[in-house]
Amino acid sequence: MKKKISRRNFVKYNSVAGLGTAAGLQITGDVFNIGKNSSSTPAILGGTPSMGHDWPDWPIWKPQIDEERVIEVIRSGVWSRAAVVKEFEEKWAETLGVKRCLTVVNGTNALNAALAQYEIGWGDEVLVTPYTFIASVSCILFNGAIPVFVDVDPETFQMDPAKIEEKITSNTAAILPVHILGLPCDMDPIMKIAKKHKLKVIEDACQGWLAEYDNKKLGTIGDAGCFSFQNSKNLPMGEGGAIVSNDDEFMDRCTSFHNYGNPYGSVSGEVGAGTIRIGTKLRITEYQAAIGLAQLKRLEDQTELRSKNAELLKGKIKDVPGILPYRLYDKTNRAAFHLFPFRYKEEEFKGLSRSKFLEALRAEGVPCSSGYRPLNKMPYLENAFNSKFYKKFYPSERLDYDSYAEVNECPLNDQLCDEAVWFTQNLLLGSKEDMNNIANAIEKIYKNAEKIK
Incomplete structure (x- = not known):
């Protein structure tokens, strides 16, 4: 083998x-x-x-047709983010039929950044499936919010829309539908519920490249979509990820955030003011983008x-x-x-x-x-609740882990x-x-x- x-x-x-x-x-x-x-x-x-x-x-790698662009990039000496990264972003956005795309270092940080730039964090709750990879939930904790688990429909392997509304509270800020395994969630009822309760919808499409629901590509239905280009993925770069959206102001914030918080587009300050927002470094390289462009053709x-x-x-x-x-x-x-x-x-x-x-x-x-094993039953949740940061911000009743675990039971997911x-x-x-x-x-x-x- x-x-x-x-x-x-x-x-x-x-x-x-x-x-x-x-x-x-x-x-x-x-x-x-x-x-x-x-x-x-x-x-x-x-x-x-x-x-x-x-x-x-x-x-899959075909040297005769794939390597020319990569070698060209390597020989140029321009290895950090520049024209080739921009070209990939434009082609991925065009392929999906969405206005903007921003590449980042991986799908995990695409999710982290998307939540952060919609200011979803401390005090908030985010609804998510328990049947997914850890990054779909760790991004919620990374931003200081609390994940709330919605049980699955075992026939589809996806979050069950019929179980969403019962999990919404005054603290709910977003729904994070995960198109796990590359199978689409039932987005119409999810979007209807989100609109009714004024919630953001951030699609985890990290396994959903080119899949379609109601003639729309996954990742383009909610407020934002996140993708992964890790080595095992259907569109591999080794490592890499992307955020897509039609929301220009949000995408400007994401772009600023992924480049240390420096000014970008509508996220601007006085000339010469320097860094104006909290940010980090999530830029991908030119040779990663060259690999991605080769893979995208197939x-x-x-x-x-x-x-x-x-x-x-x-x-x-x-x-x-x-x-x-x-x-x-x-x-x-x-x-x-x-x-x-x-x-x-x-x-x-x-x-x-x-x-x-x-x-x-x-x-x-x-x-x-x-x-997968049940993400709603793993030790990382209790460890987060017991951390000094969570204890400093949240009242003790919201960090009662036994009560939390009981409310977040997902028996169909266990099965x-x-x-x-x-x-x-x-x-x-x-x-x-x-x-x-x-x-x-x-x-x-x-x-x-x-x-x-």
Whole structure:
């Protein structure tokens, strides 16, 4: 197996599992009319693996067409932010159909900066999903606010809009919808609730490049959107991120903030006054942008291929008892599929545990993971509440962690974290036969679950 497949090398091929399906389905041979050329004995029991070749490498780099621009930048000696970074920002904004784009060092700091420049912080609450990467929540704490967790819809893996309003208080300042796995949130009801309660909406689209909801690209629907270009991402630069918005004043503040708080656009002061705002240094380099421009040329075709293969694979595994693929919201035009998720019901697999199912899949040559653990139950929250900064600002009743934990219980997310299974996006860059082989691997495991157990 090649190693470059991952979200941080896909945690070395590990991590999430799946929710229920109707019991007692009668399975005909037609349901498993897939992968007939492969051995019926699972590889974990000594059979031939379903996959007979390596998966596509990630990231993809084509020296003959990709390196000229990067070498040109390196030889120029202009390595810090300049014209090439500006070119990438303009092309990414144009691609998304949004007015402005600002690149920053990573998606984490895109989120940090966006919250800060909408002045969301001490005393505020921000609504967020518990099923996400830590950066979606750490950015809230980084700015001194308190995360409030909205339970998920396990079928879609996303924040459930029907559970949002019950979490809104007089302290709520923003909703942070996370298009996790590259699957769009249901943005219409989220935007309606935000408008009703006068809340900012900052989209975490760090896994949502070119995905569309209601014919709008993710990241362009709320007040601002944030992206990541880390090495495992569908648009990789090694490290990098971006903030996008149609709000010129907000984008001017972000631009000032990412360059030490120096004047920019509408964020200006007296001539020669120097730094006028609190800021930091979040600028990316010219060679990062050159890598991003090379990757951007392929992104549309890759996104289409992932989408077609995801639909194909979903169709092949959806009738297997105990396998419940993701559901997309009705207004979703396209998902990005940074990850292909499904839920695994071990009762339907003769009690075969998720961990053993994952082991059997890997033996077939199919890298897979069990994904996220519940972010609303990790020690970083209590540690933040016990820090001298939080204790200095917040009254003790708002830092009562036991009460906070009780109010922020998300039982459906707990279930999802125990049942989800992921495939990384580079698997979806394979062939139709590769999708058949994945489905065949699952078929073999299902038919031999008792023996594997």
